[in-house]
Each structure stands twice: as structure tokens, then as C-alpha cells.
Amino acid sequence: MNLLFRAHDQESKSKDMKGIKLSTFATRCVLLTTCYALLTACSQTDETEVLSVSIGFVPTVEAQTRGTEFTKDNLTSLGVLAYLTQGNSFNALSSTPNFMYNQEVTKATGASTWEYTPTKSWPTNSNDKITFFAYAPHNAKGLTLPAATDRGYPSFTYQVQVAEAAQIDLLVCTPLMNQTYATNNGKVKFVMNHALTKIAIYVKNNDNVLEKTITAFSIRGVKSGTLTFQSLDTDSKGFEWNYPSSVPMETFTTTITNFSVPINSATEKKLLSTFFLLPNGSGNTFNITYKYTGANGTETIVLNNQPLPSSDKWKPGTLVNYIISIDTKSGVSVTVNSNPAWGNGGAETVDGSDIETR
Template sequence: MKKILLAVTAALAITSCSQNEEFEAPSQKAEINFNTAVTRATELNTNGLQKAGFEIYAYNTGTSGMTADVVLPAEAWISNSAKYTEGTGWSVDGGPYYWPLTDKLQFFAYSPKDGAAYTAPNASDKGYPKFVYTVGTTAANQKDLVIASVQDATKNQNGATSPVSFAFKHALTQVNIEVTKVDGYTYDISKVEVAGIKGSGTFTYTGANTGTWVAGTDPDATYTYTLGDFTGNTTTVISDNALMLIPQELTNAKISISYTVKKGNSEIAENNKEVALSGTTTIWDFGKKIRYKLTLPIGGEKVGISADVDPWDSEATETPTVSE
């Protein structure tokens, strides 16, 4: 079963003595410690975050605040994994780390580590760091990627003991599907696929807890979706069946579905339908949850489709109809 990492708050007290910076007397060093809290326990429990951990990068920009014109140093102040130990709590590999006296630190984090390839700054390119992320090939091994960043943190600002607080946000698009059948008939659905999708992309931080995606150029991928059972005439949506996919423009995206229809013991129709997704939501945005609702006819009629779009803290609804 996949580990779903949703809105997480991680509190972090960090510093580093690996660079040639001036520090206070050893007795006054402010060490970076960690705390975590889960804000949506229905989708992520504390054990899930503790097992996954998160990746943390920090860069010393001296007196400069973080902007798209800042050149980050090639040597990171912190570049490692945050891990949880029962009875001890959170720590960062390679620590302890300490605050510089007055310089500003820029923090960037994400979880999970698997599937991500971080691009370290090279001390010449301007702007924020980035990473390439590839989603799993099946819903069972797709995880909910979350990101967080804190800009311009200083010891004076955070104090000797107060942590740096990370508010992780969803960085992928979650896709679910439900179908509605005609009353009085039995439907046997053998295949539901979402096709024409890019399976990887580059995420670039653009500010505090924000970023942008550029979908990869790899060949289009196809993902199988597992419907829930019918309750009445509509299938239920099971959270663990959700697809966690790269935000992208829907150019060739479609849902393919195969099903037979019976009346009593007699099979009366066998259907293979395709529904283009570009007529509902043309772009899968960062941190959105989308539920596609298909209305399946008995025979050769068009499939009805609508889409509910939920930013994971509010909800909007679209109700267009698209040809098969």
C-alpha cells in the first residue's frame, strides 16, 4: 500500500559548522532540532512520515535575501536526510548543525526521496534549486510528493532554540475516477486507464512553499485505475487507489474504459470507450485533487464526463459533457 504524504508540518532547528563562518562561543551555539506534526491525519499518519523522512537542503546567502537573481553557493550548508528515531526524535544525517551568527539561510525540503533527482546549485546559475521527479508506474507505488521551503532564515530571527517551521504542500495532482451506470442493468468493468500522460517532470522552487512544474519529454505513459465497488449506481472512490501524477497540460490525455452490460443473465452490450480529458480540466495544477465522473451508457451512446477539482483545502466543480 502506498504511503500518502499530505499536508505535513515539520519544525526544524538547524545549523552547520562545516563552512568557514564565524560562530558564537561553543556554549552559545544554537543547534538545529526537529519536530513534526501531521495536519491531515486522514491521508498521512505520523508513522508514515517517520518512516519516509524528508530531504533537507540549506544554503548560506550571506546578507542577500532569496530571489530569482541570487546565485546559491555550490557548497550547501546542509544537504542530507532528516530521519526519525523512536525515543530520540528527528535528526539530520551528518549533524549536529549550527546557525551562523547573522547570515541568511535558505531552506528547501521534499519527501519522499525515492523518485527524485535533486540538481545541486553550481555557484554560477541564478535562481532557486530544482529536482526531477518520476512517479511510480502503478497507483500502488505512487507516493504523494510534498515540498516546503523557508526563505531568509537567521539566528536572530529564529532565536537560539526556536525551530525553522516547514509547512509541506502537495506538489502532485491526485486523480480519482468514479462511474455511474444505468439503473436496472449490471455492468462488468474490465479496464479503466488514464493514458497520454507524462510520467516525469522538473519541479523548481519559486518562493516560500511554492514552485512550478515543467513536464518531461519522455513518451506518454498509461496508468491503470482501480474502481471501487458500486454503491447503488455509482462506484465508490477509495483513497488508496488514487493516481499521484505530474502536474501538466492535458494535450493527449484520455480515459479508456472497457465494460459489458447485462440485463439479468443476458449480455446485451460490450463497450470500449475513450473520453478526452482536455474538455474538462485543461491543466493539472500543483496540489490539486481531481475526481472524474463518468456516466456510462448501455450501448454506443456518448460517455458523459464531469470533473470536480479540489485544491485540498477548498473545492470547485466543473460539469461539461465530452464526446467519447
């Protein structure tokens, strides 16, 4: 009887142990399922996670006519400053270009896509944002960038080159604030604005004296200024120019040294020079030297510090046309017209990574 009891007792214990093992396995399964459900719930409620996607650039530009000026076809580089703010929006007091600093973005001549290296990706946390500022061309001569540690909206100082041939059509973007991948499907769509005033100098004959030739021409204007990006609530383009109280002046010279004036008053005006100058027309003047053949042989006329009208029209992105009429008896006279839009003032459509002109 004792043996039977012991056998029965061992069998009962074995069954109990199996029951314990099965019960423990089931409990573990329940715990794992619960943890997975909790983790899934957290990821769905706390923040949206997105796959890492590369940042692509799609610049857009305005239009113009002569000199080193940019359109959708010939702009091939720009510089980018990007500010990453984690969980917050751009802060005008503390944000720095910690994501991209003077990043060069390029497009090969004739190509349609913009490239840069190393490639950066959008934050996977949808609460993180990137604010973008850009200028063109990259490392433009005369342009001084803010330091990489400077806080808030960036400011550039710019000094205009003296020679007409060395001047450029400086572009800056409308700021793109607090961007995420969802803002525009991962594409950074810059609108690049002409930051300077385009001054076109035309010459016309005001009498029928033949063989007039311009041997020198120059404009006196502001030498340097500071461009500061700002809130779009302040200005539709998001930037403004500032100058010191004592504005530095410079004389900017034309490239052509022997320019034939149209032969008579009926002939259409002729383009002499195109300058890209700071949008500050206060106190601007021009100097001109020309010669002609008269009854007493060759006469040379030198006129300095001649006033330029409509200096209030010198605004960013504005084209100002000056027509200088030359008369051997009365000297020179100047007429002016301005166009707030360069080129034809029309618009071209952005197609993919193309550049718009407007």
C-alpha cells in the same frame, strides 16, 4: 663618612628599584585592563555571538484521502538542502547546498520529534544565514535531485510511476530564506505543499442493469516535468512546474482489475482509483473496459481516448473528482468537481514538532 655615604647611597638605590618594580606592575595592570575593555567593546559592536545550538526541524503538511498520501501522522521522512551564506543573504546565481545536501530527516511511526544525523548547529555569527529547501518522502522514486555543485534555486525532475499503486504524494516545502537562530528560536518550520494533482475516479451506474464490472482503467497524462523553487515574491508557495516543448506522455494504470459497479442508478458512486499526477491536464484522456450481462449474455465494452473535462483544474495541491456514469445504451458520461484543498480543506494546529494539515 665615606662608609655612611655609601650605605645611604645603596639604601636610596634599593628604594628606587622597588619603586620601579611597583611602577612596572601597576603599568601592566592598566594595560591588561585596557585590552580587556577594548576586546569587550569589539565583541559588542562588531557582531553578536551566540552559543552553538543544534538545528531542529518542525515540518508541516497539507491533507488528503487515499493511496500513498501524506498527513501529519504518516509522513516519516524528508530530504533537506541547506545553503550557508556567510555575512550575506542567499544568492540565486552563486549559492550552493554547502551546509546540507539531501540530508535525511526522519520521524519514527507514532513519534512526535524529527531527527537526523550528524546533527548540525546554527552559525555563531548572527550575520551568517542558512536557506532551506525540502521535499518528501526522502529519495522518492522517480525524483532526480540537482547536483551538489548546482548554483541558485534547486530544480528537481520528477517522473510519475506508471502503476497507481506505485505513485506517491510528492511534497515540497515553501522555501525558508536566510534563516538564523533568532528567526524562530532554532527550529526550521517547514510548510510542505502537495506538488502534484490528485485525481480521484468514481464510478456510478446510470441504469438498472446489474453485474457491471470494470476490468481495466487507465489515464493518459504527462510523464515527467521539472519543479523549480523560486522567490516567494513570485509565487506564494515558492515553486513552479515546467515541461519541455514536446511534452512526454504516459498511460497510468489502475490497480483494480475486476471492479464491481454499484448495482443501480440510485446507489452512491464508488471510488475506483486515485492517481497522483503532474499538474498539467493538457490532452489528458482515459481508457475503460467494462462488461455486463445482457439478454445476449456477457457483453464487453472497450472505450479508448475518452476526453477528461476541466483539465485546467489540474494544479498543484488540487483534488479533481471525476464521476464516470455507465449506461448500457448510451455508454459512459463524465462529470467533474474540484477542490483546491485536499481532505476536508480545514486546518489542524501545529503542536511542538507535530505536522499541520491544511
